[in-house]
Structure formats: structure tokens, C-alpha cells
Amino acid sequence: MGTKRMYEIAFVGLKPGEHEFEYELKGLFFKEKGLEEESKINANVKLTLDKNKGFMLLKFVTSGNAEVLCDRCGNGITVQLWDEFNVVVKLIANPDEMNEQETDPDVLYISLSESHIDVSDWLYEFVLLSIPTQHVCANDENGESLCNKEVLQKLNEMRSKNEEHQANSIWKGLEKFKEN
Ligand SMILES: [Zn+2]
Secondary structure (H helix, E strand, O other), X not given: OOHHHHOEEOHHHOOOEEEEXXXXXXXXXXXXXXXXXXXXXXXXXXEEEEEOOOEEEEEEEEEEEEEEEOOOOXXXXXXXXXXXXXXXXXXXXXXXXXXXXXXXXXXXXXXXXXXXXXXXXXXXXXXXXXXXXXXXXOEOOOOOEOOOHHHHHHHHHHHHHHHHHHHHHHHHHHHHHHHO
């Protein structure tokens, strides 16, 4: 089975009602889907597909973890993934037309003659959306930040030097003004 097929669901053969699927997604999957940077993601997605007459409800629940860089000190940290996403897939005669008009990104129209649905784009998107956008090192039991202290100190030094430099240039500017 090729990688592409792995994320296709042959819904036409499913009985009405709920069906569960589970996907383990790692760095390679995200790279193949177009993520440029090397990612350390270990995601698990549980998909519940509820098949009804003329439409399907898809519920994606993401879990797992991802290694990211701390926003403050750049240390590698592991963050937990946890989120839920719902998609409605409707089977109709004129899907292209309806997809153009539809403003809700969580509604997709497919043709009545369709028998398979590829869920890989959703898996990719939803896992990435589950990664917290802001991440800093946690605090230890004493409430002290676990950020890399050396890096923070360097950053502070750089900042104060920069401020000093700016203050100096202002003075120089003023002196010039006085001389005239
Ligand atoms: Zn940090």
C-alpha cells in the first residue's frame, strides 16, 4: 500500500453509523506534505466518521507531542498536542459549484459518484493547528523559569548594550546640535 492510499477511506463500503480510524503521524508524514523545517512531531489522530444518508460527519481528535523551540531562550521543549476538529462532507450532484460558494472551511462537497475520501490534508492541517503557537519553558517546582539562564543573560546584555548605544547616539546628535 502506497503512502497516499493509507489516508484514503473507502466510505462507500461502510455501513451507516460511526466508524473509527486511527493514525500515527511522524516527522516524515509532515515533510512529505510540505513542511519545510525538520519537525519532531509524534501525533496520534483518532478519526470518527459518522456516515449518514447524503453526508458524513468527521471528528478528528489529535493527541501526542511535538518538539519546539522556546520563544524566550531557544531551548528545545516538548509540548503536548490536544484538540478537536469537525468536518462535514456532503455528497451532491454539483460539488465544484458548491465548494466555490461555501464560506465555511469545515464543509466540503464531493460528488455523489465518489467512493473514497482522502483525509491526509486534514490530518496534516489539524495536527499543525494543535501545536500551541506560544511556547516557553515551564517553571520548576519553586516557580522559577526553566529557561536557559545563560542565553537569557546574553540577551539581556545585548539589549542593554543596544540601549546604551542608542542613548549615546542621541547625545552625539545633541552635541552636534549645540556646536552649531
Ligand atoms: Zn526557555
